Amino acid sequence: MTASVHPRQDASAQYLLRLADTCLILGQRLSEWCGHAPIIEEDIALSNTALDLIGQARALLTHAGRSEAGSPLLDEDQLAFLREEREYRNVTLVELPRGDFAFTVLRNVMVASFLKLLWQRLASSSDAELAAIAGKAVKEARYHQQHAGDWVLRLAGGTDESRRRTEAGLAQLWRYTAELFEADAIDDAAAASGLGPRWSELREPWLAEMNQLLAEAQLSAPQDSAFRSTGKRGVHSEHLGHMLTEMQYLQRAFPGGVW
């Protein structure tokens, strides 16, 4: 077995890891649809989205794996496959099991809308490499948002069954979105250094986009609750551990294995 690695704990590395892991874990969840989507065309579309997210995660993990002076400490594979559960910094929203197709497209539009707003802001980051990653990723996020949003409209306005599933997915997912906008010291440090915005600053524009979509779909956002998930701080739901056993199996069993 390969020993676990530990990433940098400073605020700027943690800020990068939150974004990287959110992309990585959602990409992994979406890849579970490969071979299972309702039609083959959508199977390819979901896999494309998964690969876009994993591509973004790769760039961010490579970046987060360097020292502040820029020398390599850990590579993307070590960070993706050899950390322990508590050192993953993704929001809990993206680690929830993939659910049905309505659940998947709803989560995709929620995350894509958020990531699009975040990438737009990061395009002017004081960190040139992060700004370059963001400039490329924002185009991908815009498409993911459009494609998933169109599906939400179709399912909400489709059959009784598709509407029922859409409403159920929305009820399950909504309370996990609050975590995206929870403020803390890592966000404050990023805002102060010009690395990136506080995620809480994206709450208003994100809500505006979601409310517009939900209104068009004749759905309404569930009431806010006091529940707060805590994946960004490394305290995850029971689902992440199971995912990681599958994700990490090969690298743990065959250290450094490549294909």
Add this chain to the structure above:
Amino acid sequence: MSNTEASTEWPLWEVFVRSKAGLDHKHCGSLHAADAKLAIQLARDVYARRQEGISIWVVPSNQIVASDPVDKSNYFDPMEDKVYRHPTFYALPDALNHM
């Protein structure tokens, strides 16, 4: 679309992709999609995910009128011995040599 089939299949669309500016859209395949908007998005994901194109057309397959294969012998075979229809009998000036 005026598809009257009592089928659970989504309508079929033909996909045409323009590989770069100045070239024609070329037929590259077909796919099933619920409506035109989804057809364009799925065409993007199925047929243009490896940088194949910069523009996509989709056309409902049932809107295409095709020649009947039965007519092949009287439609196309008579052209076989009409070489004079090719513009190869003109002497071109040197300046146009590369036409």
